[in-house]
Amino acid sequence: MVWLSVIAFWVSLVMGAMVLRGSQSIAQVYDEDMPQRIHAGEIPRLGGIGLLVGVLVSWWAGAASTQWMGDPSSLRLGADTVWWGVAMLPAVLGGILEDLTQRLQVRYRLLLTLLTGGLAVMLLDLHVPRLGLVWVDGVFSMLPWLGVVLTLLAISGLPHAFNIIDGCNGLAGMVALIICLALAYVALQVGDRALAAMLVATVAATVGFLFWNYPRGMLFAGDGGAYLWGVVIAIASIALVQRHPQVSPWFPMLLLIYPVWETMFSIYRKWARGMSPGIADALHFHQLIYRRVVWGVFHDDAARDMLMRNNRTSPYLWAFTLLSVVPAVLFWRTTWVLMLCCGIFIVLYVAAYLCIVRFKLPGWLQN
Numbered sequence: 001m002v003w004l005s006v007i008a009f010w011v012s013l014v015m016g017a018m019v020l021r022g023s024q025s026i027a028q029v030y031d032e033d034m035p036q037r038i039h040a041g042e043i044p045r046l047g048g049i050g051l052l053v054g055v056l057v058s059w060w061a062g063a064a065s066t067q068w069m070g071d072p073s074s075l076r077l078g079a080d081t082v083w084w085g086v087a088m089l090p091a092v093l094g095g096i097l098e099d100l101t102q103r104l105q106v107r108y109r110l111l112l113t114l115l116t117g118g119l120a121v122m123l124l125d126l127h128v129p130r131l132g133l134v135w136v137d138g139v140f141s142m143l144p145w146l147g148v149v150l151t152l153l154a155i156s157g158l159p160h161a162f163n164i165i166d167g168c169n170g171l172a173g174m175v176a177l178i179i180c181l182a183l184a185y186v187a188l189q190v191g192d193r194a195l196a197a198m199l200v201a202t203v204a205a206t207v208g209f210l211f212w213n214y215p216r217g218m219l220f221a222g223d224g225g226a227y228l229w230g231v232v233i234a235i236a237s238i239a240l241v242q243r244h245p246q247v248s249p250w251f252p253m254l255l256l257i258y259p260v261w262e263t264m265f266s267i268y269r270k271w272a273r274g275m276s277p278g279i280a281d282a283l284h285f286h287q288l289i290y291r292r293v294v295w296g297v298f299h300d301d302a303a304r305d306m307l308m309r310n311n312r313t314s315p316y317l318w319a320f321t322l323l324s325v326v327p328a329v330l331f332w333r334t335t336w337v338l339m340l341c342c343g344i345f346i347v348l349y350v351a352a353y354l355c356i357v358r359f360k361l362p363g364w365l366q367n
């Protein structure tokens with residue numbers, strides 16, 4: 001497991017350096033007037049390339065060692081590892097294409113992530129087997145296609161959820177890292193070393209990317225990176241629940257409640273204002289924290305001031321993510337506790353959002 005992580009880290013790190021050297025002209029296609037932009041200068045949004053190459057090289061190296069060397073590390077990485085990489089390519093490559101051109105419309109990106117979901121269902125025999133509720137699980141057993149539909153929704157939706165929270169240096173990357181580590185921990189608890197190894201390799205590739213992204217903000221993950229995190233985590237979550245009945249299906253739900261609820265709340269907020277959910281705005285949770293909480297940074301250079309505020313925003317959301325990740329890891333078997341924690345997180349999110357919007361912050365949050 002360690003050697004796979006080393007490969008993923010170094011490949012991602014080196015690819016990030018290569019992207020930085022070769023993509024300065026490409027970075028200029030990202031317009032200055034984009035409402036979600038909270039950085040100065042032209043920053044390449046192609047970090048997803050390094051992440052993709054780092055993850056695939058490490059995964060497929062592990063699968064090759066199993067095939068040719070008898071898997072001396074007992075990771076048991078088999079053909080599923082190869083098919084997993086193949087399945088995620090449409091979504092991730094579509095995201096990278098959008099990062100390169102800024103012309104791939106939302107509906108086409110949705111279709112590509114849906115195609116990835118379909119490939120995951122066909123190649124990996126993936127489906128949600130249960131929801132942890134007796135009466136619902138009975139329906140799922142009679143109508144197994146419902147589990148397939150839910151799988152398609154999860155795999156096609158989660159990449160866009162990570163794309164929504166990817167607005168500050170280190171934010172989406174660190175959230176993905178924390179969630180992957182939590183999934184890997186539970187995978188090890190139930191003896192699924194192969195799944196844990198793939199998740200830890202994803203963590204290592206993310207660390208290689210974060211070297212360039214936080215705190216210097218030299219490279220962004222872009223749609224490609226966000227889609228990779230979303231697809232990997234969605235497939236891993238479903239596979240973990242499908243393979244191991246002792247894992248509650250609400251465990252990954254609580255792990256992912258921040259990006260999932262951010263997406264659902266954003267859709268509601270835009271519909272309530274008469275806007276299309278596909279239109280970008282500057283009212284996401286991290287953007288409000290940037291503008292209304294992290295305001296006590298002053299620097300003579302405007303770009304440096306913006307970078308410092310950007311970097312100080314992410315830790316607020318890392319801590320907010322831990323509010324759901326910690327109880328999820330502690331109670332990964334207990335459905336009713338996980339459901340209760342999901343409800344509490346949603347209430348806390350809405351309350352915090354309204355406080356920030358109405359400028360009613362407690363003193364200890366004001367810089």
